[in-house]
Amino acid sequence: MSDLKTTPLRDLHVELGGKMVPFAGYEMPVQFPLGVMKEHLHTRTRAGLFDVSHMGQVIVFHNDGYRSAALAMESLVPVNLVVLGENRQRYGFFTNEQGGIEDDLMIANRGDHMFVVVNAACKEADVALMRDGLEGCSVDEIDDRALLALQGPSAESVLSGLVPDVAAMKFMDVGMFSSDFGELWISRSGYTGEDGYEISVENEQAVALARALLAHDDVEPIGLGARDSLRLEGGLCLYGNDIDSKTSPVEAALTWAIQKARRKGGEREGGFPGADRILDELENGAARTRVGLRPEGRAPMRDGTALYAEAEGGGSVGHVTSGAYGPTIEAPMSMGYVTSDLAAVGTQLFGEVRGKRQPVTVAAMPFTPANFKR
């Protein structure tokens, strides 16, 4: 794994018994001795600590302030960023000329500038896209900070023991806090469907902060395996699996992230790549739709599984893009794309597993109720 990049927590992961694997060019822990299933359940019942330092942290600065940076960013992202309040963040995505999704990201208003978090595998392309596309802005990738996520119902009590003011934060609030571990950039968000925080910390302080969090009885280190099953139970998309440069936000059922101001008739209608297709699909629907799927029985339907409307015969009506066993729901779960006439919750479909068509039902997502602090 010598040509892989490492995060400041790499040696700590190894010390804690993490099983290291290559992921998005980084050497990352896929699981710890607890194992994927128990790590998942621990996060849902107490708190899990995740190393997400491989993700890209980017500062976008405009001399005229946040509003100007937001207006520039709106040319790449179909989200209403101008109205985003100070110390608040929003989910969004970069679109391309074909109306597909280039990456999904978090965008925060930090007063005099914008702070953006993007996926590890896309960060070089995203930074290039922003440098190229954001008129009048400077785009700085932050490489001297690690990113930790503390997720689960105990996250507030644990983190507020170190940084008392985080208890008052609401879901999608962001802030800068001084602490024993230097200045922390904290958001109340995550990607597990649980309440929790994402904490940006200087590289030199990252291990000390991680150890302080892990010292709490309620906190266990969690690997990428459980991160994947947690986000899937939470109904959240994994870029590269469930959304990609060919899926539009309407197909991906992410229309909730496109506010009225950017839609047809809105104050700042369109003006982002692929607007023709996306605005049309917002009005008239898309040919296919991302749905949740609950297989009957215990066998997971994994990504690539072909879906059919009938138990025998007929062509494929879609496919699974993510599938796993859900430790909290104690059942297999998948998400995937089906033709939109078959996307209603309760629709009976069939997935072909090892040559046999097995029944599967279109289901509401998230599979587990979200537990955010609104």
Next chain:
Amino acid sequence: MKYTEEHEWLRVEDDVVVVGITSHASEQLGDVVFVELPDVGTEVTKDDDVVVIESVKAASDILAPIDGEIVEVNEALADEPGKVNEDPEGDAWFFKIKASDPGQMDDYMDEAAYKKFIG
């Protein structure tokens, strides 16, 4: 007890062979969430896929170690696949096979050789 390079253990009980996976294999698989067993009475040939195991990580197959007939399967694993992690070399056997060519057993490793094999 005999062992295969596919990390199965084989225990001879009179004229049938009981088949399971080793602790080493169970650890590598991670938490097992689904087990699909063959039908009793199925005639199998060495290296046929006879059992599907799905773990939190991936799907994998268990191969028939010898030619013969499946005479019993461990139905309890269908309801409690986690037993494969809890007691892989005891309660969590998968199937019993009546050997049509018992000589095929001679090809497999004994415990010392298997331990060396997994390093």
